[in-house]
Amino acid sequence: MRRLLLVSSVVTSALNVAEPLIAGEIGRALFDAVGPLLLTRNGGPRGLERGAA
Secondary structure: OHHHHHHHHHHHHHHHHHHHHHOOOHHHHHHHHHHHHHHHHHOOOOOOOOOOO
């Protein structure tokens, strides 16, 4: 389940960042990348964190 969350977050981030990077808007690309990164870090299902049995 954790892998699916990670893969979907990477794909979402890539889709969010692709257009601004092509347009040369680095600041917007960085801003758009923050959402998926926060979801990856904080959005995992409970009990699947590292160290959980």
